[in-house]
Amino acid sequence: xxxxxxxxxxxxxxxxxxxxxxxxxxxxxxxxxxxxxxxxxxxxxxxxxxxxxxxxxxxxxxxxxxxxxxxxxxxxxxxxxxxxxxxxxxxxxxxxxxxxxxxxxxxxxxxxxxxxxxxxxxxxxxxxxxxxxxxxxxxxxxxxxxxxxxxxxxxxxxxxxxxxxxxxxxxxxxxxxxxxxxxxxxxxxxxxxxxxxxxxxxxxxxxxxxxxxxxxxxxxxxxxxxxxxxxxxxxxxxxxxxxxxxxxxxxxxxxxxxxxxxxxxxxxxxxxxxxxxxxxxxxxxxxxxxxxxxxxxxxxxxxxxxx
Amino acid sequence: xxxxxxxxxxxxxxxxxxxxxxxxxxxxxxxxxxxxxxxxxxxxxxxxxxxxxxxxxxxxxxxxxxxxxxxxxxxxxxxxxxxxxxxxxxxxxxxxxxxxxxxxxxxxxxxxxxxxxxxxxxxxxxxxxxxxxxxxxxxxxxxxxxxxxxxxxxxxxxxxxxxxxxxxxxxxxxxxxxx
Numbered sequence: 243x244x245x246x247x248x249x250x251x252x253x254x255x256x257x258x259x260x261x262x263x264x265x266x267x268x269x270x271x272x273x274x275x276x277x278x279x280x281x282x283x284x285x286x287x288x289x290x291x292x293x294x295x296x297x298x299x300x301x302x303x304x305x306x307x308x309x310x311x312x313x314x315x316x317x318x319x320x321x322x323x324x325x326x327x328x329x330x331x332x333x334x335x336x337x338x339x340x341x342x343x344x345x346x347x348x349x350x351x352x353x354x355x356x357x358x359x360x361x362x363x364x365x366x367x368x369x370x371x372x373x374x375x376x377x378x379x380x381x382x383x384x385x386x387x388x389x390x391x392x393x394x395x396x397x398x399x400x401x402x403x404x405x406x407x408x409x410x411x412x413x414x415x416x417x418x419x420x421x422x423x424x425x426x427x428x429x430x431x432x433x434x435x436x437x438x439x440x441x442x443x444x445x446x447x448x449x450x451x452x453x454x455x456x457x458x459x460x461x462x463x464x465x466x467x468x469x470x471x472x473x474x475x476x477x478x479x480x481x482x483x484x485x486x487x488x489x490x491x492x493x494x495x496x497x498x499x500x501x502x503x504x505x506x507x508x509x510x511x512x513x514x515x516x517x518x519x520x521x522x523x524x525x526x527x528x529x530x531x532x533x534x535x536x537x538x539x540x541x542x543x544x545x546x547x548x549x
Numbered sequence: 550x551x552x553x554x555x556x557x558x559x560x561x562x563x564x565x566x567x568x569x570x571x572x573x574x575x576x577x578x579x580x581x582x583x584x585x586x587x588x589x590x591x592x593x594x595x596x597x598x599x600x601x602x603x604x605x606x607x608x609x610x611x612x613x614x615x616x617x618x619x620x621x622x623x624x625x626x627x628x629x630x631x632x633x634x635x636x637x638x639x640x641x642x643x644x645x646x647x648x649x650x651x652x653x654x655x656x657x658x659x660x661x662x663x664x665x666x667x668x669x670x671x672x673x674x675x676x677x678x679x680x681x682x683x684x685x686x687x688x689x690x691x692x693x694x695x696x697x698x699x700x701x702x703x704x705x706x707x708x709x710x711x712x713x714x715x716x717x718x719x720x721x722x723x724x725x726x727x728x
Contacts, residue, residue, distance in 0.1 A: 250562065257559040262566075266598050269570045273596075274653040276578045277707040277720035279675045283653045309559065309567045339557050394649035426675050426722060428703065446678075450578050465578040465722075468675040 258305040259337040264288045268306045272452065275463040280425025282376050287459040297330055298456030300353045300372035307351055307368065308338040315349035320357040320515035344518045347535045358440040360498050360516045361535035363449035365466065371434040373455035376462065378422040378432040398430050405473060424471045431462055439482045439499045443538050444470040486542020490514040493523035497542035569595040576718035577707065581672040581681040586716040589631055589659055597629060605631035627656060634661045635688060638695040644706045652703040655721065662710040663687040671726040685710060693725045
């Protein structure tokens with residue numbers, strides 16, 4: 243045995259920023275998270291050059307998965323061009339040499355904050371969602387040790403009570419984003435603060451979804467073809483945002499999730515939230531040949547969603 | 550300073566680990582589908598370090614894991630159990646299954662199997678679109694029945710079956726029916 247067999251060659255930095263032991267730990271935890279869908283797996287959550295709470299969880303998963311052949315897309319609330327998305331995309335490309343894109347169809351890895359693209363993701367695509375608060379039970383049980391016991395026991399009565407109280411008080415479920423959902427009939431997870439519009443996209447999806455909370459040091463997974471059922475009462479159906487009838491003022495696209503833009507006269511204008519889909523719609527309207535993928539929603543309705 | 554950052558290139562070891570993990574992740578999230586993987590050594594390289602406990606029947610695998618810092622322990626305490634060709638189902642009863650509080654502490658079992666001839670299995674559960682029928686040979690009689698009898702979800706162990714350069718994943722969430 244010589245020293246050379248025990249060490250590795252010198253490198254100016256670890257490929258993909260994270261060092262080997264960090265990657266191996268994230269890998270081990272990701273595999274366990276796949277095996278138990280929706281269950282929050284604790285992990286070490288190393289330092290990355292970004293403040294905790296700005297997507298460090300998603301970043302660590304992306305850094306672990308990336309290789310020079312994997313094309314990466316980063317979105318923040320649907321937009322490819324917001325500061326957070328642009329910075330993360332630039333960082334990922336710089337530390338891994340991976341090519342980047344804004345087109346959902348071209349991407350192999352999509353890191354996202356709070357949205358799922360409108361075009362249906364394929365089997366070979368991986369969606370990484372940044373999660374600020376991974377614990378769906380936190381509003382009803384702030385003690386995380388007790389919350390873990392409640393997950394262990396599938397003791398979810400308080401979640402139902404919370405929804406019931408909202409309906410009694412307000413006449414409807416008040417949960418706007420991160421709607422609690424039952425994964426594979428066993429674990430309740432928060433799908434990260436995606437709008438209600440996006441939650442049905444996770445149900446029996448073709449793609450793998452990895453949700454990672456860097457500050458809270460937990461990750462969980464929704465494997466492909468896995469049941470993701472928003473918590474609803476039989477007689478109070480799940481309702482997505484009423485955006486089906488809205489038209490984007492810039493691209494003319496109708497029937498997708500919109501950003502509301504307040505106007506001076508008190509009215510609202512709407513702009514499509516999935517920015518690349520909007521860009522493609524504008525280019526198409528201007529006569530360019532643009533490839534669109536099939537979308538989850540058609541005409542503002544999702545198949546099987548008229549419950 | 551700018552140059553190495555501008556064009557980072559992975560070392561051969563990094564590429565191997567990255568590809569091996571991608572295969573394992575795909576295999577486990579799509580049970581029953583085969584992925585290319587260069588044997589047990591690739592699993593060791595991608596996942597094992599000094600934070601792991603390992604049990605391996607093949608001395609070469611054990612040496613490899615130990616060199617990476619893993620503690621070699623008995624099958625009952627190991628996070629990663631490289632059991633090779635399994636003679637009987639006795640080992641399954643010894644494996645760590647984690648707890649309801651920490652299901653991630655369940656073991657990962659890596660076995661040698663054959664995908665060309667053997668029992669016909671029907672897989673269903675997360676990662677399987679409906680049901681998938683696969684052929685798996687080289688496992689002891691009653692293996693799948695014993696597995697189902699031992700595990701109480703979410704506790705359990707996860708299985709990677711290796712045949713030469715191919716791997717199949719069977720996580721604890723998969724229901725396996727043997728014909």
